[in-house]
Structures are given as C-alpha cells and as structure tokens.
Amino acid sequence: MGCEKYSGWLTDAALDGLLSSKQGELFAHASECEACRKAYAQAKQLSTFVDAGVSALVSGEPSDQFTARLRSRIANERHANRAAWAWRIPFAATTAIVAAILVITLANWREHDGPRPQIVAIDLPASGPATPSVPGFTQKRVAHSSHLRQEVLGQPTLSTQSEILVPPGQLTLAMQFSDVTEKRRAGGKDRVSAQAEIEKPLEIKAIVIEPIGTPSPIQLSPFADPYGGL
Amino acid sequence: MNRIGIGGVWLIETEIDALATRFPGDAVSDETALAREFEQRLADCPKLAYRVALGVLRSATEAEDVAQEAMLRAYRNFHRLRDRERFRAWLVRTAWRLSLDRIRARGRRARHEQAANDERLRANTQDVTAPPRELTRQVGEALDALPEKLRIVMILAAIEGHSTREMAKLLGLPEGTVKSRLFLARKRMAEKLQWAVKNTPAG
Numbered sequence: 001m002g003c004e005k006y007s008g009w010l011t012d013a014a015l016d017g018l019l020s021s022k023q024g025e026l027f028a029h030a031s032e033c034e035a036c037r038k039a040y041a042q043a044k045q046l047s048t049f050v051d052a053g054v055s056a057l058v059s060g061e062p063s064d065q066f067t068a069r070l071r072s073r074i075a076n077e078r079h080a081n082r083a084a085w086a087w088r089i090p091f092a093a094t095t096a097i098v099a100a101i102l103v104i105t106l107a108n109w110r111e112h113d114g115p116r117p118q119i120v121a122i123d124l125p126a127s128g129p130a131t132p133s134v135p136g137f138t139q140k141r142v143a144h145s146s147h148l149r150q151e152v153l154g155q156p157t158l159s160t161q162s163e164i165l166v167p168p169g170q171l172t173l174a175m176q177f178s179d180v181t182e183k184r185r186a187g188g189k190d191r192v193s194a195q196a197e198i199e200k201p202l203e204i205k206a207i208v209i210e211p212i213g214t215p216s217p218i219q220l221s222p223f224a225d226p227y228g229g230l
Numbered sequence: 231m232n233r234i235g236i237g238g239v240w241l242i243e244t245e246i247d248a249l250a251t252r253f254p255g256d257a258v259s260d261e262t263a264l265a266r267e268f269e270q271r272l273a274d275c276p277k278l279a280y281r282v283a284l285g286v287l288r289s290a291t292e293a294e295d296v297a298q299e300a301m302l303r304a305y306r307n308f309h310r311l312r313d314r315e316r317f318r319a320w321l322v323r324t325a326w327r328l329s330l331d332r333i334r335a336r337g338r339r340a341r342h343e344q345a346a347n348d349e350r351l352r353a354n355t356q357d358v359t360a361p362p363r364e365l366t367r368q369v370g371e372a373l374d375a376l377p378e379k380l381r382i383v384m385i386l387a388a389i390e391g392h393s394t395r396e397m398a399k400l401l402g403l404p405e406g407t408v409k410s411r412l413f414l415a416r417k418r419m420a421e422k423l424q425w426a427v428k429n430t431p432a433g
Contacts, residue, residue, distance in 0.1 A: 011420060017413035043420075050419045053369030054388040058285040062276050062294050070272070070301050077302070 002029065006036055014043035173197050268308050271317055276301055278318060278389065279325040285385035286329035288370055296332060300325040319400045326382055365426055372422040380415035387412055 009026045012018040018026065030036045276297050283296035304311060304321055311317040373381060386397045394412065398405040 011417065012413075015413055015416045015420065017417065046420045046424060047416065049365075049426075050369070050372075050416055050423060051388065053366060053423070054285070054373060054384055054419075056366055057288065057370055057373065058281045058385055058388050060281065060284055060290060060293075062280045062297055063290075066276055066280075066294060066298070067272060070276070070298055073298065073302055074305055077306075 003033060003036055006030070006033075007039065010036065010039050010043045011046075014040060014047045016047075264308060264312070267312055268305060271304070271308075271314070272301070275304075275318060275321055279321050281389045282322055282325040282382075282385060283329045285373070285388070286326070286381075287332060292332060293329075296325055296328045299328055315399055319402060322386070322400045330378070365423075368423060368426050369419070372419045375422065376415055376418060380411050380418070383408055383411045384415040384419070 006026050006029050009018055009022055013023055013026055026036075026040075030040055279300045280293050280297040283293035283300075284290065287293050287296065300321055303324055304317065307320070308317075311320050373384060376384060382401065383397060386392050386400060392400070394405050394409050397403075397412075398408045401408065
C-alpha cells in the first residue's frame, strides 16, 4: 500500500506543515488505508495536545490590582523625577554662577599675568621750551615722536600730554601697545613682546658736527667770541 | 469615570477636557493626549505582557512583576510608541527579555517549586480542555527545551490565537520565517511528548 512513504508525512500534516499537493496525496491514501488513518488521528491528537498544553501554560490574567499598582508606580516615578529636578535646578544654577565668576576671574588674571612694562615718560610744560638735561637731544626725539604720532593717529601731540620716549622706528609699536593697554585688551604675551621692544637700548648715532658758519650780528654776544679766539 | 495621571496627579477625564479646552495646543493638551492613549493601552496590553511572561516564568506572581516592569518601561518610552502595533510589538519583546533575565537570575529548581505552589496556575490547569497537571509540567519542560527563537513563536501562537501575520508583526520577522519556526517548534514538542500522549486516555 506504500504506507512507509506516508508515515513521515503524517506528523507534518497533523501540524499543518505539509505542502498542499502532498497533503492531497496523503489524504487520498489515508481514505483507503485504515492504519494510516489511525496514525494520522494519533498525530492530530498529539498536535492538539501540544497546543492545548502550551495554551494552558500561558492562560491567565493579571490580578485586579495590576492596573492600580501600575498607576501608583507611574505616579511615584513622576513624583521622584520632579523631586530629582527640583534638587538639580538650584544646583545647576549655583554651578553656572560659580563657573561664570571663575571665568571672569581667570580672564582678569590672564590680563595681568605678564610683567608690567615700565614706560618712561617725560612731561612737557604747557608753555615755554623744555629744559632737558642733554641740550637738543630730547627735543629732537619729542619732535620726532610727535611727528610720527600725527602720522599714525592723525592727531598732534598736546603740549601738556605725557610723552613716551622711544627709539626711532619703534614708536608705532609702542603706541599700539599703549592704546591696547589703555583699553585693557592687552594680554600678558603682548605686553612681554612690547616690553622687549621698548627695552631695547636706544640707538644713539654719532653726531656729525657741521662747520659753523658766520654768525649773524644779532646772535653775537659781547661775552662770547664767535671766532673761538682766532 | 476614568482617571488620567498628569504630573503625578490623577485627574478625572472631565478635568482634563477642561484643561485641554482652556489651553488648546499647548503642552498640557499634548500630555493629555499621551495620557489618554496610554490609558487605552493599559486597558488591553497588560494581559499580553503578562501571558508572554507567564509562558516563560510559569509563575503568576513573577509574570505580573515582569508585566508591571514592561508596562512601566513602555510608559517611559510612550512618546515613541504611540502606534498601537508598535507598542504591542515593543511590549512583547520587552516582556520576553525581562522574563529571560529573570530565568537566568534564578535557578531552574526554584522556578519549578514556585510554579508548583502557585495557586493561580493550578486553577488554570483545571480547564477541561487542558491536559492534567503532570502533563502540563511535561509540556512546560518541552517548551523550555526549545531554543528561544522557537519558544517565543510557540508562546505567541498560544496567546489569544495570534495568526502567523500577527506574530510576524509582533516579532518583526517575515511571515514565512514565523510559519517555519512555528512548525519546527510544534514538531519538536510533539516528538518529546509523543510517549505521554500514548499513555493518556483519548478524549
């Protein structure tokens, strides 16, 4: 009857896992074979038993208190979250304030971390000629710096203004440094570099003495010999 | 009259409606809508989580704890799970993972002792369509012996008569995969339980 061929198909058919073409063939055979019909019925019973057994394991419902308990837990959690945030907000605000103070303090400290340059200045009187210790030298320098200041800043030197004495060629740098310092924007690094420039020794060139020409009669003094005693 | 939780305070629905009317479109009404949707999930989804957990843990008390935890986590992530199908799929997977974690956390012997003492489970086994208690234990053992991939399909198929398509949605798998896994699971269980059925009177 070919029952060996169909024995392997019986369980699959009972578990709804057999192809429909094979299933038709199996059922056609089972309709004529008592043994296969019985085997199929047993396989089907086994399948039903498995399904019923698993269904029994997973049947059941949560208790009546389930929803109330869950709502209570949700409410508690929300309350706990709020309490946590209520503690965190003042803490965060305090931290932010402390951080801001720290940043401001550090910024100020950074501005003054370099050595403070010593700027040598001379005062010019409001009127009348200057009386420098070395005749002609300071006046020449002041005139030179005044000229450069006018070039750089577009404003002349006031007679009452303090003037910084710097070597020729470094005045622009010194003035920039001075401006930055006044505006409190200079960092320690800028100051150090500017100080290094300023502290360079003055370059004093040899003075070329021109032959003295004939003085005018107005300049002659009765106490001086314009010809050097010649 | 339903009560809805907002900000840790339970309000009755009429109060919520009043709030939503007074402040249309603001955060209150959005939170109200979320709370209302969660209430709907709360009405039908805990049973699903509970049964998935029960299929793994075989203990009503523990299954309820797992279902509670899964629903609480679902509540925390509800803004991402507003779609009903997505919510159910997420809940099944979470309950499944939590249950497996519990299984790993405790010994197998302790689980069986607790299951034996569980009054609710005993009541379930007295269903006329269900096999006797000893057979139920054997079915449980056969189910536990399945690989996790096959076991979840078997459990879901037994819960609420889920179809292959519904299980595929819940598990995020192709329908064919679910079908073949279900067949394999049932076949393995049938092979294990074959001798037990032969010794059981037909009926």
